[in-house]
Amino acid sequence: MEQQGLIVGLAIIGYLLGAVPFGVVISKAMSLPDPRTVGSKNVGFTNVLRVSGTTPGILTLVGDMGKGWVMGFAATQLLQDEWAILAVALAPFLGHLFSPFLGFKGGKGVATALGSVLGVAPLIGLLLLMAWIGAVALWRYSSGGALMAFGLFPILAASLQPTAPFALFSVLVTSLIVIKHKGNIERLWKGTESKMGERKK
Numbered sequence: 661m662e663q664q665g666l667i668v669g670l671a672i673i674g675y676l677l678g679a680v681p682f683g684v685v686i687s688k689a690m691s692l693p694d695p696r697t698v699g700s701k702n703v704g705f706t707n708v709l710r711v712s713g714t715t716p717g718i719l720t721l722v723g724d725m726g727k728g729w730v731m732g733f734a735a736t737q738l739l740q741d742e743w744a745i746l747a748v749a750l751a752p753f754l755g756h757l758f759s760p761f762l763g764f765k766g767g768k769g770v771a772t773a774l775g776s777v778l779g780v781a782p783l784i785g786l787l788l789l790m791a792w793i794g795a796v797a798l799w800r801y802s803s804g805g806a807l808m809a810f811g812l813f814p815i816l817a818a819s820l821q822p823t824a825p826f827a828l829f830s831v832l833v834t835s836l837i838v839i840k841h842k843g844n845i846e847r848l849w850k851g852t853e854s855k856m857g858e859r860k861k
Contacts, residue, residue, distance in 0.1 A: 663739075663744075666738065666739070667739065667744045667747065667748065670731070670734065670735060670738065670739075670748045670751075671747055671748050671751045672751075673731070673751075674731035674748050674749075674751030674752045674755065675751040675752065675754060675755040676755060677727045677730070677731065677752055677755065678727050678728070678731070678751060678752025678753060678754065678755025678756045678759075678772055679755035679756065679758075679759035679760055679761050679762075679766070680723075680727065680755075680759075680761070681703045681756075681759055681761060681762055681766065681767070682703075682719070682720050682723030682724050682727075683695045683702075683703040683704055683705070683707070683708045683716075683720040683724075683767070684696065684703055684762075685723075686708070686716050686719045686720055686723065687708060687712060687716060690712075690715075690716055692711075692712040692716055693711055693712065695707050695708050695711060695712070696762075698711045699711040700854075702767055702768065703762070703766065703767045704720065704724065704767035704768055704770070704771065705717055705718075705720045705721040705724060705770075705771055705802075706802040706803075706856070708720045709721075709856075710854070710856075720771075721771050724756065724767070724771035724772050724775070725771045725772065725774055725775035725778070726775060727752045727756070727772060727775065728749070728752045728753060728756075728771070728772040728773060728774065728775025728776035728777075728778075728779065729775035729776065729778050729779040730752075730775075730779070731748055731749060731751060731752045731776065731779065732745075732748075732749040732752075732775065732776040732777070732778065732779020732780040733779040733780075734748070734779075735748035735749055735779070735780065736779065736780055742823060742825040742826065743825045745780060746780065746825050746826065746828075746829040749776040749777075749779060749780045749829070750776065750829065750832070750833070752772055752775075752776060753769050753772050753773050753776050753833060753836075756769050756772040757769050757836060757840065767840075768803075768806070768837065768840040768841060769833075769836060769837055769840060770792070770806040770810070770837060773810070773833050773837060774788055774789055774792070776833075777813075777833075781820070781821055781826070783820060784813075784816050784817065784820055784821065787812075787816055788809045788810065788812065788813060788816070789809075791805070791808060791809040791812055792805045792806055792808070792809040793805070795808045795809065796856055799855075800855040800856045801848065801853055801855060801856070802856050803841055803844035803845075803847075803848065803853060804844075804848055804853070806837065806841065807837070807838065807841055807844075807845070810833065810834045810837045810838070811834065813830045813833065813834050814827065814830045814831050814834055816830075817829070817830035
């Protein structure tokens with residue numbers, strides 16, 4: 661019973677922490693445009709980087725990844741059951757996608773998902789991060805890099821951590837990221853997706 665209370669408490673904390681829109685908070689703190697009103701109107705790293713510059717973009721990335729990592733790592737230290745650990749690691753990702761502070765809307769979840777995976781499975785998280793960075797460096801599409809990296813997630817999960825809970829976790833996270841990137845997929849297909857380094861006013 662005590663363990664169940666801890667799981668629920670961690671999941672609630674994780675959801676609320678994940679719901680904090682660091683892109684909005686950092687932009688307001690630095691007197692920069694609200695990312696919800698400019699560029700792609702997304703609250704994540706890529707849009708903040710594009711419309712406000714490197715420093716706020718990197719701070720947003722660190723904040724969004726950090727909230728996922730903190731909860732994923734805490735879960736591995738405080739819980740034993742893999743289902744429970746992954747449920748807590750999923751909470752900040754869901755909070756970021758469906759933030760009560762933004763009318764249950766949110767970002768696309770890439771950075772927060774990377775942080776959560778790094779917290780519970782560091783090797784897999786590092787491989788996903790390297791795949792994302794490598795793809796972006798090669799093609800300069802942040803969305804394309806994210807989709808490629810998380811397309812590999814279920815494969816890496818099956819190869820390096822072949823358990824039912826982690827398989828479900830990988831498929832659920834990847835599916836939600838693909839759904840959130842529906843517009844990006846259409847623009848990539850049409851060749852109209854913006855590249856990294858292209859600033860929008």
